[in-house]
Structures are given as C-alpha cells and as structure tokens.
Amino acid sequence: MSTQLSTQANRQSAEALARSKGEPDWLVELRGEAAELAGTIEWPKPEKVRIERWNLTAIGNYEQPKEAGAVSELPEVVRGLVAEGTENLLIQRNSGAVWKQTSSELAAKGVIFTDLETACREHGDLVQPYLFQAIAKDEDKLTALNAALWNGGVFVYVPKNVEVELPLQAILYNDNPEATFAPHILIVADSNSRVTYVDCAVSDPGAAAGPFVHPSIVEVFVKPGALVRFGSIHSMGETGVDMTIRRAVVENDGRVEWIIGDLNDGNTLSDTKSVLKGQGSTSDTKVISVGMNSQQNSLTTQAVHFGKSSDSNMVTRAVMKDSASAIINGITKIEHGATKANGVQTEKVLMLSPKARGDANPILLIDEDDVTAGHAASVGQVNPEQVYYLMSRGISKQDAERLIIYGFLAPVVSEIPVEAVRGQLQRLLERKLEG
C-alpha cells in the first residue's frame, strides 16, 4: 500500500525530484513550499461529503516516463479515444508525457501545445506568470499536493488573434497504481484568440488494480475577447479517487465553456469554477455524472461575477444507480459592482434505485441590486407517466427508461466537441448505465 504522502510531500524530496528533472529554480522553490504546506493544511471540505474518509494516501511514486514509439503501441483504452487523423495530440501515462504531436500549421502561428513540464523548461516566461495564479497552492491540502507533485500535464498557449480551428486533444491515463498520477493543465488564450481543448482521464482496467489518487488541477486564462471551450471526460477505475479542481479567469468579453463528464467508477470530487473578472465576460458550464455501486460524488459548479454585464449558466445532471450518491452544489456569486450581471443554474439528479442518493444545493450569493439570477433544482426518480407513455407505443420498459435517462443527459452529451470523444462518452454511458 502506498503511503508516500509523508515522504514525497516533504520539502527535500519534492525539491530533489524537481531538480533531478531539470526544473527551473522558481518551480523547485514553488514545489518545496507547497510540499511543506501539504503536510500542515487540511483537505477541502465539500458539503455533506467526508472526503477524509476516502483512501487519499495512495499518491504513489514518480515513474520515469518512457516515450511511446507510436500511438498504436498504447493500450486499447487510449487508442479508442484518439480522434481520427488528429495532428494535435498529447498523451500522459502515469507520471509523464509519452507522446506529443502538434501540427506545423499551429506551430507556425505560435501556438504552444506541449506537456507542462517541458513548457516550464522551455517557455518559463509564459508559464510562470500563470501557474498557480487562478488556484493558489495554499488553498488546501489538495492544491498544495498538486503543486508539490504535479507531473506531465498540459500547457496550451494561443497567441493574440489566433483561432485554432480543430480541437487540441490530450489523453491522460494510468496503468500503474503505484505511480504518482497528478496532471496539471494550464491554458492561456491571449486576446481575441479561440481554442477548443478536450481531454480524457482514464485508467487501464487491466493494469490499474490497486488504489490510486488522481489529484488534478486545471487553470484556464481567458484574455479579453478570447474564447476557450474546455471538454473533459474522466473515466477512471473504481480503485481510484479523482479529485479535480478546475478554474477559469475570464477577462473583458471573454468566454469560457466547460463540458465535463464525471464518469469515474471511484469516488470523485469535481469542482469547476469560472471567475468572471471582466466586463461582459461569460461562462457556460455543463456537467454530467453517472454513479454506480457505492460510489460517492461531490460535484460543484461555481461562477463568481466581478465584471459588469457578466453572464453565467451552469447545468449539472447526474444519474445515480445502486447505492451511489451525488452531492451537487451550484454556487452563483455576484459581487458588489457587477451591475447587470446574470447568473443561472440548474442541478438535476435522477435516481435509478431506492438506495441511490442525490442532493442538489443551489446557492445564490448576491451583493449587488441591479442583477438577474435564477436557479432550479430537482431530485427524483424516472417519471412513471413518461415510462407509461413510451410503453404505450410498444417500447419495452427497459428501452423506455433508457430513452428517458439518455434524454436526461443529452444536453451535455450532444455538446462534446470531438466526435471520437463523444462516441467514447456514449460507450462509457452505455457501460455504466447498462452494465
């Protein structure tokens, strides 16, 4: 059993590892400070979920990545996700990048798409001003742990006025539960640029049999007038604990779109937040989750409005089977001075078993008068009237329920920007819903 939390996350070993990887001094220092913090501060405390009861010790040890010769060498769980003919692909296996590819066209436009470790070494001037600026390393033990240990990761930089037409794709997978698997994803979209990024975090079901923890952080910086579409599917095995914190900082007239599929088989903490700093900045967040067995899910979406006329929309839909539970929090905060802001949120849970549990907690915190805000939440079972209606047309009960459940999740599924990922999401849903 891995209990490396105490050893890895102390200042000496974190700094030593960083130095051995040739990381710049500023990063070595950041890791050392974070490691020290990780030993003293507390885990995050989401509503109604006691994550300290989860197995959070299996942080593992750094595993030296070995570059893959070809995508075809990678396990099936990874190959099936790769968008056909893609020229922009990054793959992380356990503790580091094993494959990366960027089209010459994008490189010529100045777009950077590489693993974050390489970016820190080669583009430190671009990385340093942003790394751990949307999420501070000292927020809690999770952020400190990621700061101390993050490996591989993704860095995307899109220069001013550049529009990246095709989605950039990253696949992060774990096939060794003993290895530290802690990606950090950093996206910087400069003024008036556009980019779509899609990733999948998976574990190889054949290999990742022991307990592991995936402490992951995503930071997105949307400069004035820029647009970032961020799609992400997490589908790790039941022995894993996924803790992923995502945050975007959006400047004037910028826009971020989050499309998140939390489809792990293990316990999941997922927190996705947009900080609408700029005037006219907007955010759209869509999250789906399917829980099975005794899985616990804490799913939070947040929008914080600072900018005047900023707009946020958040939708979370979760289907819980067996004795799985989902605690869904939606937090819309409108700060004083954010006049004409508008924030809307909806949380819905569909429970497919009497033992499944769902909780939707919409929270509006408003410190400004001249705003509009709304929320809707529902927790319930498949509506028997709907089942009756479909069955009255000859559709079997099983197929009727299936149609209703897929329909419930459709608003998010249909938005996934990469076809291969959308197809994979459909397969994952089928496996989780019908398996």
Place this chain on the structure above:
Amino acid sequence: MATQFVIDGLKASIDGKEILKGINLEIKGGEIHAIMGPNGTGKSTLASALMGHPKYEVTEGSAQLNGEDLLEMEVDERARAGLFLAMQYPSEIPGVTNSDFLRSALNARRGEGNEISLIKFIRQMEGKMKDLEMNPEFAHRYLNEGFSGGEKKRNEILQMMLLDPKIVVLDEIDSGLDIDALRIVSNGVNAMRSEDRGFLIITHYQRLLNYIKPDFVHVMMQGRIVKSGGPELAERLENEGYDWVKEELGIVDETVGQA
C-alpha cells in the same frame, strides 16, 4: 383475420374506488364507435384501463383483441398487439427527439431483425408530417416538449399513422383544437379508416363527429354504457343535451367516483 375487439364486463378502479362498473363493447374492423357522456362518467378511465395506465387497477373482465386478452399483457405488449391510444395529455420527454422516439416505437412494433432503414423511416415520417401540416422542424424537437395543445394532438395522430394499429382509441382528441387543427386531425383519422382497423372515439362534444362519422354511438354514465345507437343519437345529444337520457333511465347523478 378481420379485426375483432371485444370488451367484456370490464371493471376498473383507482385508489380502491371503482370507476368502471362493467363495460361491454364489441368493435369490428372498419367500424367507428363513439363514446359520449358528460365529464366524470368514466370515459377516459376506460381508455387508460385498456392501455394499462399504472394508476388504474382492472378488477374484472377482459378485452380481447383477435382472441388475445390485452388485459393480461404489459403496456408495451398491448401496443405491439395492435392497440393505440391517442392520449388526452401526452407526456413530455426532454432530451429525446421526436424522430428518435418514433423510430424506436416503429422498430419495437416491427420486431428485432426487421428494423426499418433510416432513409425509409425518414421518408415515411416526413410524408405523414406533411399530411398533418406539421412543420418538419418538429421531427428534431424533443418529444412534446414545448408543443402547444394542438401540436401535441397532431403528434399523437402522427404516431398513430406510423404505427398502423388495429384498434385506435382517441381520448378527447378534439379538446384544445381550433377548427383548422380539428379538420387536419380528422382528415388524418379518416385517411386511416380501413376494414382492418376499428376506432373508439371518446369525446363529450358532438363537434368532432361532424368530421369523423361514427357507425355507433354509446352514452356513458356512472361507469357504464347506458345507451347505444347510431349517428342520430349523437345529433340528438348535441341538440338536447344529456338530461333526457338521465330522465329516461332515472339517473340523478351521472358521475362516478367523484365524492
């Protein structure tokens, strides 16, 4: 075999309260029967009990379609056996497009290994939608979600046309329809008249029967069919109301299960 539908001594209750107190009715292929009656006399309960709505419990009787008792079957089996109910209040199903739903229903009817090709399905669906003067956009809308009352009713008739049932029950199909929609819906029903198909039309206005001519008219009160006749019965009800029927039969309160 010519379609034959025989309801025999059907009794049904809701929450332990008996609403249907022994319905007997025989419908042959090619016939149109109308059931009329004031509100609260059990008309819609008859439709729901035949289809198998989970709230209604059938306590006695049978409903044989070509020798098979529908009441022994699950709801979906009844539909596949050839029963179709156009509902008064169709459900809305978010996230499921009308065309996906229609194709699932059609394929369920056709059975495994005999699924309709996508192209053929689309051609059929679009043809029928045109007959019903439905905007093609309705194929891609979520099932009944945000449809007006009239649009829902048209969508019910569209399903009937695609599923080609043997026995059609129309439950208050005319409620909430303006005169144009009534004409379109009636044309749809009339186009489906055939020797293999029987209809049971439930309404409390004679208006619909100007568009769809019934062969037989039945009056329902107190959970029973209390009077039957030909089309002239509907006309007399339209002109004189229901009081003369009540008087003739000595009925004071025609409703059932209201208290």
